[in-house]
Structure formats: structure tokens, C-alpha cells
Amino acid sequence: MAYGDQSVADIDIIERIDTILTLIRQTEASCRRETGSVQLLAVSKGHSASMIKQAFTAGLRDFGESYLQEAQSKLDLLSTLPICWHFIGPVQSNKTQAIAQNFSWVHGVSRFKIAQRLNDARPISMPPLNICLQVNFDEEASKSGIDPAGVEALASAVLRLPRLHLRGLMMIPRKNVDEALQYLSFVRLTNLLNTLNHNLSLTLDTLSMGMSDDWQAAIRAGSTMIRIGSAIFGERQ
Numbered sequence: 386m387a388y389g390d391q392s393v394a395d396i397d398i399i400e401r402i403d404t405i406l407t408l409i410r411q412t413e414a415s416c417r418r419e420t421g422s423v424q425l426l427a428v429s430k431g432h433s434a435s436m437i438k439q440a441f442t443a444g445l446r447d448f449g450e451s452y453l454q455e456a457q458s459k460l461d462l463l464s465t466l467p468i469c470w471h472f473i474g475p476v477q478s479n480k481t482q483a484i485a486q487n488f489s490w491v492h493g494v495s496r497f498k499i500a501q502r503l504n505d506a507r508p509i510s511m512p513p514l515n516i517c518l519q520v521n522f523d524e525e526a527s528k529s530g531i532d533p534a535g536v537e538a539l540a541s542a543v544l545r546l547p548r549l550h551l552r553g554l555m556m557i558p559r560k561n562v563d564e565a566l567q568y569l570s571f572v573r574l575t576n577l578l579n580t581l582n583h584n585l586s587l588t589l590d591t592l593s594m595g596m597s598d599d600w601q602a603a604i605r606a607g608s609t610m611i612r613i614g615s616a617i618f619g620e621r622q
């Protein structure tokens with residue numbers, strides 16, 4: 386493959402994406418999951434629009450941003466590309482309108498008030514906004530997310546909002562270097578989604594879990610969307 390006049394950094398991004406995609410397919414196979422059942426969401430926070438463009442050239446279409454202001458300029462610069470933008474950061478009330486107008490997914494919903502504001506601001510010309518409820522199992526005050534005991538009530542309420550499309554659950558676990566412990570941590574979200582689907586007769590299909598340091602355990606535990614930043618783009622600015 387000829388890279389033309391692309392810089393060394395660009396080639397790095399393309400090679401890292403190739404490597405990760407190959408590893409994802411191998412991990413799917415090794416735990417008997419269907420090929421392509423895990424989607425790669427490239428987390429581009431802290432990285433430039435031109436790096437996103439390289440990842441797009443390498444075939445990625447889904448990109449995640451955590452901070453609205455930072456994301457806005459990149460969305461503007463890349464508005465001609467058919468990118469599916471995911472908002473993965475904490476959602477503040479005063480940012481709901483811009484998020485609802487510019488993103489296809491929001492992963493960090495943990496309060497009904499925020500869901501309602503996103504619903505009310507979602508333009509009728511756009512498809513319903515895809516939503517994941519963020520669950521906080523570890524009672525970590527530093528992280529947002531709803532207590533697992535509250536998930537069913539929140540899901541029921543979100544399901545009644547017509548401009549939102551509830552897709553599943555998301556988590557950011559406590560850091561763990563041990564892969565067996567990472568797995569046990571992630572499997573709690575898989576079990577919670579199964580229970581939720583069972584109790585409310587739903588078919589929610591998304592488990593947003595796994596980052597650069599723990600995504601293989603997340604796939605083994607059932608993740609359908611891994612959110613990878615530094616393993617693709619390198620260290621953040």
C-alpha cells in the first residue's frame with residue numbers, strides 16, 4: 386500500500402487501526418462471538434481534526450468526543466465527512482441543546498432531567514438520538530453514572546421519550562491491571578443489561594465498555610462497542 390505524502394504520524398495511526406481491528410476479530414473468534422459483533426469507537430478527544438481524518442481514511446466511521454467545546458470545532462472542520470459522532474463525556478444541562486443537534490449517540494446519560502432536555506432539543510429532521518445509560522457500580526464519587534438499582538426506573542422513563550432511542554448501557558470501571566478482575570467488573574454490566582431486557586421485555590443491544598487498557602476483557606464479557614483513544618491516536622494533548 387502506498388502512503389503517498391502522508392506523514393509518519395499518519396502511517397502510525399493507520400497501522401495501529403489495522404492492528405487493533407485484527408486483534409478485535411481474533412478476540413471475537415477466541416470467545417466464539419460473531420465476527421463484526423464488536424464495534425470500534427475511536428475516541429478522538431485531545432486529538433486534531435487531521436488525525437481524525439486519517440482514521441477515517443483507514444476506514445473508521447464512529448468517533449467519540451468528551452468535551453463539547455473541543456468537539457465543536459472538529460465537527461465543523463469535518464462536516465463534509467459521513468462521520469457518526471458519539472458524545473461520551475458527562476452531559477451538563479446547559480450543553481444538551483448543542484449535543485442533541487450535533488451528535489448521533491450520547492453514552493453518558495444518568496439522570497432523567499438530562500434525557501428529557503436531550504429529547505426536547507433533538508431536531509425533528511434528525512433520527513432519534515441513540516442513548517446509553519451510564520452505570521456506576523463502584524460508587525465512585527468522581528465518576529458519573531447511575532446506581533445499578535436505579536437503572537430499570539430510568540430506562541422505563543427514557544423509553545417514553547420519543548426523540549430518544551434507548552440502545553443500552555455504558556460503564557467506565559475502576560482501573561484494574563488484572564484481566565480476570567477486569568472481566569468480572571465488565572460482566573456486571575452484561576448481566577444488568579440481560580436483566581433489564583428480561584424484566585422490561587426489551588431487546589437493547591448495546592454494551593459500551595472497554596478502553597485502551599482493558600478492551601479484550603470487555604469483549605470477553607460481552608461488550609458490543611469498545612471506546613479506544615490512546616491505542617489509536619497515542620497520548621492525548
Ligand SMILES: *Cc1c(COP(=O)(O)O)cnc(C)c1O
Binds near residue numbers: 473612613
Ligand atoms: C477518554 C475516554 C476513552 C478512551 O480512553 P483510552 O484509554 O485513551 O482508550 C473511553 N471512554 C471514555 C468515556 C473516555 O472519556
